[in-house]
Amino acid sequence: MRIIGLAGWSGSGKTTLVCRLIPALVARGYRVSTMKHAHHAFDVDKPGKDSYEHREAGATEVMVTSANRWALMHEHRGAPEPCAEDLIPHMTEVDLLIIEGFKKEGHEKIEVFRRGVGKPLLAVDDPNIVAVASDGPVPETDRPLLDLNDTEAVADFVVRHCRLGAARREGVA
Known part of the structure; x- marks a missing residue:
C-alpha cells in the first residue's frame, strides 16, 4: 500500500485538499483510504448510545456495524497515543492511504x-516533506511547488511520486 501524508498548520486547507483529492484519484481508478489525526477531545460516540455505554462500562474495543458500514472504536485506557505507523496495519489494503x-x-x-x-513553513525543518502545495509562491524551499487550487496537478504529483501505476478500472464510471 502506498502512503502519502498531507501536513500543515490548522487552517491551511488540509481537509479541503484531501476531500478534493479523493474523488480525483478515485475517478482515475485508484482505491483510496484516509487516516486523520484529530484533536484529543474528539469523539464519534454519544452518551445514550449502546456503544457509548459499552465503552463507559470498560470495554477496550467496541465495534458498531450495520448493512452500510462498520466502525471500530478503541479506547487507549491510559496507554500512549499510537503513532501513524502503529495504526496503518489496522487499515484495509488499498492503492493509496x-x-x-x-x-x-x-x-x-x-x-x-x-x-x-501566519505560521512558518514546515518543509524548512522536515526532510519528509516531498512537495509544498500552496496558494502562492514559497521561496523558502527547493521542494516541488504545487498549486493548492489545482487538484488535478496535485493528483498527478501524487500518482507519479507514489508510483501508483495503472489503476484498476472495474467498477469505475
Missing part, C-alpha cells in the same frame, strides 16, 4: 501551506 495530520511523523508528506495562516 492519505494520512492527514501527524505532521511530526516520518512518512512522506505534502505540506499544505498558506502564508495567510
Whole structure:
C-alpha cells in the first residue's frame, strides 16, 4: 500500500485538499483510504448510545456495524497515543492511504501551506516533506511547488511520486 501524508498548520486547507483529492484519484481508478489525526477531545460516540455505554462500562474495543458500514472504536485506557505507523496495519489494503495530520511523523508528506495562516513553513525543518502545495509562491524551499487550487496537478504529483501505476478500472464510471 502506498502512503502519502498531507501536513500543515490548522487552517491551511488540509481537509479541503484531501476531500478534493479523493474523488480525483478515485475517478482515475485508484482505491483510496484516509487516516486523520484529530484533536484529543474528539469523539464519534454519544452518551445514550449502546456503544457509548459499552465503552463507559470498560470495554477496550467496541465495534458498531450495520448493512452500510462498520466502525471500530478503541479506547487507549491510559496507554500512549499510537503513532501513524502503529495504526496503518489496522487499515484495509488499498492503492493509496492519505494520512492527514501527524505532521511530526516520518512518512512522506505534502505540506499544505498558506502564508495567510501566519505560521512558518514546515518543509524548512522536515526532510519528509516531498512537495509544498500552496496558494502562492514559497521561496523558502527547493521542494516541488504545487498549486493548492489545482487538484488535478496535485493528483498527478501524487500518482507519479507514489508510483501508483495503472489503476484498476472495474467498477469505475
